[in-house]
Amino acid sequence: MGKKNVKVGDEVQNKQVIFKDYVTGSPKESDFHITTSTTKLQVPQGSNAVLVKNLYLSCDPVMQFQMRKMEDPLSGYIYYVPGSPINGFGVAKVLDSGHAEFSAGDLVWGTTSWEEYSLIQNPEQLKKIHHTDVPLTHYTGLLGMPGITAYAAIYEVGLPKKGECVFISAASGAVGQIAGQFAKLLGCYVVGSAGTQQKIHLLKNKFGFDDAFNYKQEPDLDAALKRCCPEGIDFYLDHVGGKMLDAVLLNMKLHGRIAICGMISQYNLDEPELLRNVMLLALKRLTVKGFTHRDYHHLYPKILELVLPYIRDKKIFYVEDIVEGLENGPAALVGLFTGRNFGKQILALPPQ
Amino acid sequence: MGKKNVKVGDEVQNKQVIFKDYVTGSPKESDFHITTSTTKLQVPQGSNAVLVKNLYLSCDPVMQFQMRKMEDPLSGYIYYVPGSPINGFGVAKVLDSGHAEFSAGDLVWGTTSWEEYSLIQNPEQLKKIHHTDVPLTHYTGLLGMPGITAYAAIYEVGLPKKGECVFISAASGAVGQIAGQFAKLLGCYVVGSAGTQQKIHLLKNKFGFDDAFNYKQEPDLDAALKRCCPEGIDFYLDHVGGKMLDAVLLNMKLHGRIAICGMISQYNLDEPELLRNVMLLALKRLTVKGFTHRDYHHLYPKILELVLPYIRDKKIFYVEDIVEGLENGPAALVGLFTGRNFGKQILALPPQ
Numbered sequence: 001m002g003k004k005n006v007k008v009g010d011e012v013q014n015k016q017v018i019f020k021d022y023v024t025g026s027p028k029e030s031d032f033h034i035t036t037s038t039t040k041l042q043v044p045q046g047s048n049a050v051l052v053k054n055l056y057l058s059c060d061p062v063m064q065f066q067m068r069k070m071e072d073p074l075s076g077y078i079y080y081v082p083g084s085p086i087n088g089f090g091v092a093k094v095l096d097s098g099h100a101e102f103s104a105g106d107l108v109w110g111t112t113s114w115e116e117y118s119l120i121q122n123p124e125q126l127k128k129i130h131h132t133d134v135p136l137t138h139y140t141g142l143l144g145m146p147g148i149t150a151y152a153a154i155y156e157v158g159l160p161k162k163g164e165c166v167f168i169s170a171a172s173g174a175v176g177q178i179a180g181q182f183a184k185l186l187g188c189y190v191v192g193s194a195g196t197q198q199k200i201h202l203l204k205n206k207f208g209f210d211d212a213f214n215y216k217q218e219p220d221l222d223a224a225l226k227r228c229c230p231e232g233i234d235f236y237l238d239h240v241g242g243k244m245l246d247a248v249l250l251n252m253k254l255h256g257r258i259a260i261c262g263m264i265s266q267y268n269l270d271e272p273e274l275l276r277n278v279m280l281l282a283l284k285r286l287t288v289k290g291f292t293h294r295d296y297h298h299l300y301p302k303i304l305e306l307v308l309p310y311i312r313d314k315k316i317f318y319v320e321d322i323v324e325g326l327e328n329g330p331a332a333l334v335g336l337f338t339g340r341n342f343g344k345q346i347l348a349l350p351p352q
Numbered sequence: 353m354g355k356k357n358v359k360v361g362d363e364v365q366n367k368q369v370i371f372k373d374y375v376t377g378s379p380k381e382s383d384f385h386i387t388t389s390t391t392k393l394q395v396p397q398g399s400n401a402v403l404v405k406n407l408y409l410s411c412d413p414v415m416q417f418q419m420r421k422m423e424d425p426l427s428g429y430i431y432y433v434p435g436s437p438i439n440g441f442g443v444a445k446v447l448d449s450g451h452a453e454f455s456a457g458d459l460v461w462g463t464t465s466w467e468e469y470s471l472i473q474n475p476e477q478l479k480k481i482h483h484t485d486v487p488l489t490h491y492t493g494l495l496g497m498p499g500i501t502a503y504a505a506i507y508e509v510g511l512p513k514k515g516e517c518v519f520i521s522a523a524s525g526a527v528g529q530i531a532g533q534f535a536k537l538l539g540c541y542v543v544g545s546a547g548t549q550q551k552i553h554l555l556k557n558k559f560g561f562d563d564a565f566n567y568k569q570e571p572d573l574d575a576a577l578k579r580c581c582p583e584g585i586d587f588y589l590d591h592v593g594g595k596m597l598d599a600v601l602l603n604m605k606l607h608g609r610i611a612i613c614g615m616i617s618q619y620n621l622d623e624p625e626l627l628r629n630v631m632l633l634a635l636k637r638l639t640v641k642g643f644t645h646r647d648y649h650h651l652y653p654k655i656l657e658l659v660l661p662y663i664r665d666k667k668i669f670y671v672e673d674i675v676e677g678l679e680n681g682p683a684a685l686v687g688l689f690t691g692r693n694f695g696k697q698i699l700a701l702p703p704q
Binding site for chain 1: 417429593597607612613614627630631632633634635636637638639640641642643644646647
C-alpha cells in the first residue's frame with residue numbers, strides 16, 4: 001500500500017482510528033488510538049457490500065455525541081463501539097462491489113469508517129458523485145451533509161425573505177458559511193458569530209455577511225446582538241445552543257423562527273447551560289424547529305442543481321480546513337470543539 | 353347602587369381592585385387593595401368609548417406577567433400601572449355607548465378593568481355576545497380567550513391526528529380541559545397532568561382523558577410520562593414549562609410537536625428552572641411553537657360554530673371555579689399560581 005498500486009484480492013495494511021472507550025465531557029486525542037490491521041481488498045462472495053478506498057473523511061460536531069454511552073439511544077444514530085474504528089461522512093472510491101448500483105472506479109460519498117479501506121455493508125446509503133469539475137472535498141461539505149443541512153435550514157425550515165434579518169452562530173463552520181451565503185443570495189441582512197478575528201474577517205470579506213462579531217470578545221451577547229441586529233432577528237440558525245440561544249431569544253422579533261441543527265457548546269458539558277428566556281417562546285410566539293439533514297436527502301438532486309452553478313459561477317465560496325493523514329484525525333476532530341478549525345474540517349488520506 | 357337599579361347619568365360608587373406596585377416573585381393578596389371611587393355612568397360627549405357594568409372577570413395566568421416591571425416591554429402586552437385597577441378579560445353589559453356598533457343592553461366580552469363599572473376606551477376589541485342559551489360565564493372560558501387558545505393549540509398548531517398521543521399539562525385549567533376534549537373528539541390518546549387527586553379524577557371521569565397523573569405526587573416526571581405514554585408523545589401542549597417540559601423532551605417521539613402557550617411554573621421564579629434536554633430538539637427534530645390567542649381572533653366565528661353545538665349536545669364539559677365579589681378577586685387571582693382553583697377561575701360581580 002502507500003505509493004504502489006493495489007488491486008482487488010490484495011491483502012493490505014489498513015490504518016484505522018480506533019475509539020477507545022465512551023467519552024464523558026470533552027473528547028480528547030487520547031480517546032483514540034491508531035492501529036493497523038490487515039484487510040483483503042475484496043467483497044466477500046455473495047455479499048452486496050462495497051469495498052472502498054477512503055479519500056476524505058469529514059469531522060462533524062455530531063460525532064462527539066456518538067462517543068457517548070447513551071442510556072436511551074436515539075433511533076437512527078450510530079453510536080461508536082469501543083475497540084472499533086469511528087465512522088462518519090466521507091468521500092471514497094469503489095475498489096470492488098457486490099452491489100449492482102456500484103462498480104469499481106465509482107466515486108461516492110456517504111457514511112464510512114475512519115480507516116484507509118472500508119467494507120461498507122449498507123451501500124444503499126452511498127451517493128454516487130457525478131460532478132468532478134468541483135473539488136472532491138466539497139462532497140464532505142457544501143455538496144455533502146453540511147450542504148443538505150444548510151439548504152434545509154434556509155429553504156425548508158427558516159424561509160427567510162428578502163430584507164429579513166438572519167443571524168447564524170458558528171457562522172464560519174461547515175453549515176454556517178453556506179447558509180449565510182444562501183441567505184445573502186436571497187437578499188437578507190445576514191449577521192454571524194464566530195470565535196476568532198480571522199473568522200470574523202472571513203465572514204465579512206469572503207462570504208459577504210453584513211455584520212459579524214467574535215462571541216469570545218463580547219462580554220454581553222445581548223448587547224452584541226442589539227448592536228448588529230438593532231431591529232431584531234427574524235430567523236436564527238442555531239449551531240451552538242446555551243448562552244447564545246438565550247441571548248438570541250431576547251432579540252427575536254415577534255413571530256420569529258429559530259432552526260436548531262446542533263448545540264455544539266452543549267455537547268461536552270456535564271450540565272447544560274441554564275436557559276433563562278425560554279418563556280419568550282410563548283410571549284413572542286416564536287417557532288423553533290429542530291432538524292437534521294436526515295429528513296432532507298430526497299432533495300439532494302435539487303440541491304445539486306442549485307449549488308453546482310453557484311460554485312462554478314463563484315457565487316458561493318467554501319473554506320475548508322484540510323488536515324492530512326489518519327494519524328492527525330483525532331486532533332482535527334477534537335479541535336472542532338475548541339473552534340480550532342478554520343472552515344469545514346476535513347481529513348485527507350493519501351491516495352492509494 | 354348594589355340592589356337598586358342605576359340609570360345613565362347616575363353617579364355611583366365604583367368598587368375597584370387597585371394594583372399597589374410592581375411585583376417580583378409570586379404575587380400576594382397584599383399586592384392589591386380594594387377602593388371605592390365615584391363614577392358617572394355616562395360616556396363623555398364626543399367619545400366613542402363604551403360604559404359597561406362588569407358581570408364576570410377572568411383570572412388568567414398571564415396577569416402575573418403583567419404585574420412585572422419590564423425593562424424591555426413586549427409590544428401588545430398591557431402592563432399594570434401602580435395605583436390603577438388591574439385589567440383582564442371579562443363579560444360585561446353595555447350601559448351607555450359612544451360607539452356605533454354597541455348599544456345599551458348589549459352583552460360583550462373583551463378586555464375590561466377589575467371594577468364594577470368601566471369606561472372602555474377601545475371598544476373595537478370587544479366582541480358582542482349573541483348566544484345566551486349557554487352560561488354567560490363561558491365567555492371568559494371555552495367561548496372566550498381560553499377557548500380561542502385551545503382551538504389554536506389543537507386545530508392550528510398541534511394538529512394531532514387520530515391515534516396520536518397528546519399530553520397536556522395543567523390539564524384541568526382554563527385551556528387544558530378544552531384542548532383535551534378537542535383532542536379526544538379527534539380520536540387521540542389524551543393524557544393530562546394536574547396537581548390534586550380531585551383534578552385527576554375530573555380529567556379521567558368528566559373530560560374523558562385516557563390517563564392522567566398528579567405531578568405533585570410523582571417523584572420522577574420522566575417515569576410518570578413513560579408509564580402514561582409508553583410509546584412516546586406526539587404532541588405536547590405546554591402550560592407550565594420548567595421541569596415538566598424538560599421531562600417531556602425525553603419522551604417526545606421523533607418529529608413530535610410542542611405548543612407552548614404559557615409557562616405558569618416559571619412566571620414567579622426569579623431564576624427560571626434549568627432545562628437539561630433542549631438538545632433533544634435537534635436530535636429528535638421537534639417543532640416547538642410558542643403561540644397565544646392573539647393571532648387567532650379572526651377564527652372566532654369558526655370556533656363558535658364548532659364549540660356551541662358541542663356545549664349544547666354535552667359533548668364538551670367545562671368546569672368553572674366561580675368566586676363572588678371583587679373583594680375576593682386578589683385571593684382568586686393569586687390562587688392560580690398555587691393551583692388553588694378547580695377549573696376555570698372566574699370572579700362574579702353582583703348584578704347591578
